[in-house]
Amino acid sequence: MARTFFVGGNWKCNGTSDDVKKIVSMLNEAEVPPEDVVEVVVSPPYVFLPLVKSLLRSDFGVAAQNCWVRKGGAFTGEISAEMLVNLNIPWVILGHSERRLLLNESNEFVGDKVAYALSQGLKVIACVGETLEQRESGSTMAVVAAQTKAIAERVLNWDNIVLAYEPVWAIGTGKVATPAQAQEVHTELRKWLHENTGPEVAASVRIIYGGSVNGKNCKELAAQADVDGFLVGGASLKPEFIDIIKSSTVKNNN
Numbered sequence: 022m023a024r025t026f027f028v029g030g031n032w033k034c035n036g037t038s039d040d041v042k043k044i045v046s047m048l049n050e051a052e053v054p055p056e057d058v059v060e061v062v063v064s065p066p067y068v069f070l071p072l073v074k075s076l077l078r079s080d081f082g083v084a085a086q087n088c089w090v091r092k093g094g095a096f097t098g099e100i101s102a103e104m105l106v107n108l109n110i111p112w113v114i115l116g117h118s119e120r121r122l123l124l125n126e127s128n129e130f131v132g133d134k135v136a137y138a139l140s141q142g143l144k145v146i147a148c149v150g151e152t153l154e155q156r157e158s159g160s161t162m163a164v165v166a167a168q169t170k171a172i173a174e175r176v177l178n179w180d181n182i183v184l185a186y187e188p189v190w191a192i193g194t195g196k197v198a199t200p201a202q203a204q205e206v207h208t209e210l211r212k213w214l215h216e217n218t219g220p221e222v223a224a225s226v227r228i229i230y231g232g233s234v235n236g237k238n239c240k241e242l243a244a245q246a247d248v249d250g251f252l253v254g255g256a257s258l259k260p261e262f263i264d265i266i267k268s269s270t271v272k273n274n275n
């Protein structure tokens with residue numbers, strides 16, 4: 022089953038409205054492969070979502086970086102899935118390691134968020150990934166399987182989920198996983214999905230890689246059979262994001 026390459030730009034907690042306008046102009050002017058070759062989604066901070074939505078080319082999608090676990094209400098400082106739907110924001114990133122680790126979001130809490138966001142009609146970029154200590158102690162697969170299991174236990178339909186493998190040791194460190202390291206975990210994750218959610222889900226879910234992806238290392242990573250795209254942090258704020266989007270054409274040469 023064809024899995025359309027997916028490139029997400031996670032802008033994290035960066036930028037001013039002027040910066041946002043500059044990045045959006047850069048994206049709007051870029052020539053990129055068509056939508057059947059690559060799906061592009063950018064994720065600005067909440068406060069800039071309406072601005073980006075109003076300015077961004079229509080063939081690129083927009084994602085929030087988080088949302089509340091259940092229906093909105095008396096939850097000061099939170100943004101609900103319903104609000105994102107109300108603003109026509111189709112995507113949300115959930116379970117990013119910066120939230121798991123800095124804000125103590127547990128596997129179960131992330132699983133609940135994914136299930137609730139999907140139930141409201143959002144599409145979800147769900148993040149999993151191990152720390153350096155976990156990798157060095159040989160528990161990478163156990164960690165990402167437990168994170169994925171907490172989602173699988175709460176979700177029956179995976180059509181609107183993109184799974185992002187983001188090893189924590191590679192995020193913002195300049196220390197990218199080698200293509201072989203990425204491919205190894207992606208294969209294992211697909212195998213896990215095959216065993217636990219069935220062959221159709223395993224064949225169709227896009228598993229994307231995140232962690233120090235840049236304009237130079239993207240092609241070799243994109244060439245890996247089970248790497249279906251990227252979730253890009255730092256480089257998504259720069260012109261090289263366009264090169265990363267273009268690395269999708271590596272798949273079309275197969």
Ligand SMILES: O=C(CO)COP(=O)(O)O
Pocket residue numbers: 031117187191192193194195231232233234252253254255256
């Ligand atoms: O966390 C990431 C994307 O969600 C990756 O960040 P960097 O690309 O800056 O390493």
